[in-house]
Amino acid sequence: MDRRTFIKTGAITATAAALSVSSIAPFVDAEENTDTEFDEVFDIIVVGSGLAGTTSAITAAEHGNKVLVVDKMNILGGTSLISGLNFSCVGSDEQKARGIKDTPELMAEDMRKVSEDYGDPELSLTVARMTTRFYHFLKDRGVVFKEFKQLGGHSVARAVWAGGGAFVIRPLHAYARENLADRLTMRKRCKVDDIVFENGRAVGLKVRENYYFDFDDPQNDDKKNKTGTVKYIGAKKGIVFASGGYCRDKKLLGAEADILEETNSDANPGARSGTMQMLMSHGAQAVNLSLFRLAYPIPTEDLMWGMLINPDGKRFVNEFGNRNTIGMTILKEKKKFDGKAPLLIYDQTGADNFHDKQRFQLSMEAKNGYEGTMYKFQTLKEVAKYFGYDPRVLQKAVDEYNAALDSGVDQEFGKDFSQMNGAALRKAPFYAMRLTPKCTYTPGGVRITKEAQMINSATGETFEGLFAAGEATGGVHGAMRLTACSVPDCGAFGLISGDNVSAMKPVKLKMKS
Amino acid sequence: MKKLFIVLGIIMIASIAFLYQGMNAKEQSKKTDVVLPATTLSASKLSELKNDYPSKNDQHKKLGFDCVTCHGDFKDPKEVLPLENKQCLTCHGDYKKVAERTSFLDKNEVNPHDGFHHKDELDCASCHREHKPSVNYCANCHDTKVWMKATP
């Protein structure tokens, strides 16, 4: 047996030994106890390993604290890891190089324009003001921005892009491993179940280690999953909740607005509301929970080149309408058909007309998220067969659509046919996909001050020792979070929470002997 | 005493791994006469457990691995955790080697063992399951059948 085998042997034996203590029962009830004995104690605990949590944790560790990051999932990084992570930033080198004049006030104004006056303007301004610092935070820690973009809703070009979430999260995690290993620990499969308070101050967490998220029944994971071993972990200075949004929580979304149950989502499979509900049970104030942000696998402005029909083969909406109207109409239509999504069909001319050819390509290669895949067919019969339509029904729908195009007027839905640039349903091959709006962001969440402190709804005061950052918070964006503005939000409140939790006076905590 | 058994078991695994490393996959899958490591479970309990936790992995099933091969010794299946990567890799080498076996998926950046977002950070058991049909973690967000076969 060589040395390597010995090491492996040791590791596996250690796992086996750990198993035998796993049945030891928890010793206290979190709420009532005032003298908890902890299994482990850190200065600061950060819940969530996405962009907000990672930023907060690195900041706190760089202030010299011993920090623990926990994440309940089987992989670190949350939604942030798979997100596009386009970043709206005032004062980037890219803006400077192009002589673009921009101010935090202008960016905050852009954010407020689409907020429909929901949320707190002061928080938007705080976000915009922190973007320059966050930009350098990322660059100094290994993130490389590859592109600079002008995105919709922004009055100047200000979005930088690193190539996707993996190109932000992976370098940050690598940076932490390489430079902060003595102070910063990241632990996956560690689920936070509750907060330990002592004399009104949050001093620790009740967690379960070796937690296995239930991918077979994700909707009930928060309620029914019993995996893992209970542990109590102390936080001398405080706790930051960077636990993300609840895009995948159809129960909560459905309770807020019936049709939202029909949305898809590519967010982290663990993007659910259990953590927020736990915070609310301690009095945290949650705001704006009924707001949502819809998106399509392909850009709204490229829907127009095609025809959208329901499972009965009938059109039901103007494909050239605005994002939310089309989205809500599709969701209502899905509800009518037991959740069956409508079909979007293009011909070759329609495909050639795409504004965003890269998205089209991603869709053809199944790289465009859940049900974002477009399929190619030589005949309409093949389309019908693949998607389960009666071929005659589909042919009739196509004939009617082509006839309307020829007449130049869309009697039924008022689509502006003059803009079609030859797109119809005539020229093979055809391209088709089911189309369901995705929920990609939940603007609601726990309310914070601009110092990232969590607010108690019962007292109206802040909780001592509790902070929140990122999508877990509510009220930063209002109705329609502006494109590429979650990153600056995660960054701003990640940095602020990291600074402020570091400045807390530590409490003395007891370790289990 | 129990510890000794575990260590013994592990030595057996190590020797399987050793055998395995000397061969390519095709040859290896023909090899079925593997010596099983020891367990403290009674024979009757073991056969009961084999019914409750059958293997769904064709190759593993052929090789007839005992519970202890993968999980170490245990008294109650409640103590058992899904395997960690290092336990799979005792036999399968390292993540790189596994990724090479599916490197035909590299050019599309969809190699499940070295993919676009996750690289080598996913646990094997997020996709390969032993006692339940396997799944594909990527399928939480992608139509993976366009890319590759079902997870073995």
Ligand SMILES: Cc1cc2nc3c(=O)[nH]c(=O)nc-3n(C[C@H](O)[C@H](O)[C@H](O)COP(=O)(O)OP(=O)(O)OC[C@H]3O[C@@H](n4cnc5c(N)ncnc54)[C@H](O)[C@@H]3O)c2cc1C
């Ligand atoms: C497809 C897609 C594209 C997007 N593109 C952009 C874009 O281009 N620009 C932009 O600004 N925004 C974009 N967004 C939104 C943005 O990605 C997210 O809002 C942001 O990444 C959220 O980061 P976060 O750190 O707050 O949360 P997350 O990254 O989701 O991290 C939260 C983590 O907390 C963990 N957690 C939750 N509860 C617990 C618990 N009880 N115990 C332990 N751990 C827990 C979760 O498992 C998760 O890993 C996009 C979103 C999607 C889905």
